[in-house]
Amino acid sequence: MASSKPFSTIVHPYPTKESPNRNACAYETGLSSARNAFVFVGGLGDGPHTVPYARAIARELEKHSRLSYSVFEPKTRSAFSGWKFSCLANDVADISEFVRYLRGLGKSKIILMGHSTGCQGLMEYAAKSSDPVDGFILQAPVSDREASLVGKGIDEEKRLDEIVNIAKDMILSGKGDHPMSHDHLSNDYNRPMSARRFYDLHAKDGNDNYFGSDISNEVASGYWKKFDKPLLILHSGMDRYMEPSRDKMAQIDGWKAMCNPGIVSDLSGVIPGTGHSVRQPKGEEWLVNTVVEFLESTAAAPSSSL
Structure with a gap:
């Protein structure tokens, strides 16, 4: 090591x-x-x-x-x-x-x-x-999307998709570089985080989803x-x-x-x-x-x- x-x-x-x-x-x-x-x-x-x-x-x-x-x-x-x-x-x-x-x-x-x-x-x-x-x-x-859902159920996946949609709305309204609300981010993310980055990491069509x-x-x-x-x-x-x-x-x-x-x-x-x-x-x-x-x-x- x-x-x-x-x-x-x-x-x-x-x-x-x-x-x-x-x-x-x-x-x-x-x-x-x-x-x-x-x-x-x-x-x-x-x-x-x-x-x-x-x-x-x-x-x-x-x-x-x-x-x-x-x-x-x-x-x-x-x-x-x-x-x-x-x-x-x-x-x-x-x-x-x-x-x-x-x-x-x-x-x-x-x-x-x-x-x-x-x-x-x-x-x-x-x-x-x-x-x-x-x-x-x-x-x-x-x-990253699948990593955030390991060990979690369908309710957590639905909740994630809801937050992804919030991030998408922020991007479409010209606020993609603005931070997401703390209410939408778990402690896992050591917030804050921009809407665009959240979307890229967690959306099925996000830029990070390789x-x-x-x-x-x-x-x-x-x-x-x-x-x-x-x-x-x-x-x-x-x-x-x-x-x-x-x-x-x-x-x-x-x-x-x-x-x-x-x-x-x-x-x-x-x-x-x-x-x-x-x-x-x-x-x-x-x-x-x-x-x-x-x-x-x-x-x-x-x-x-x-």
Whole structure:
């Protein structure tokens, strides 16, 4: 498990031209002389250094110096509590700006890894960014709408749909960026939150709904076919944000079938015995080893910067 002891990092302040991400910076750990970059993007409420396994990956990559990767954690506008008034489009703009910065540093290969809602950000990146990278990793790709309903009944689902409609009315009346009433948000959300963000996360047609089981194969395949570089998909075996009855491997296989042939790595699978953010030692070890094996499998491919 990632150590809680002090650790060193290099701070990269970088200029932003297209993304209004003021005081943008990223934090680098591991091999600072590496020629390749591994970029980690967390989920809702996350920011640099909040997901311990990112540092565990950096430590392991130091042992595999021939792969020549260091780990970067950029602070996007969605980081920490910023997600409540941000959106996936901002994530794409911020990550794209950082990718351009890394290319300016001379980085050869760039791999993007998303955790939780960071996966939605990478889905959006694959579809809409014009800045190519060399691979993607999705860890704990769950539907935020379905996550909010795990263990709850039909009454809670109806209540959620009522609040979604309130958010929709606010958006249509030009108040999409206004905060939702506290009466409409549970304590789970550490309120406030904009109407637009609530809608994107919880509506069946919300912009964040890439992984919902209610998405038709026709619509979903349009998303997955946007990936044109190697893709690793990893579910957490004991993810509390998914119904226990969900066949996680079957879901991965379904997504794999929607992608272009050869895109999804055969290393994709379910991390055994671990929760959403992989804080169990054995699960973390399994994840780290699989990530390194994935990077080894892509080592011979030419850089997208060429």
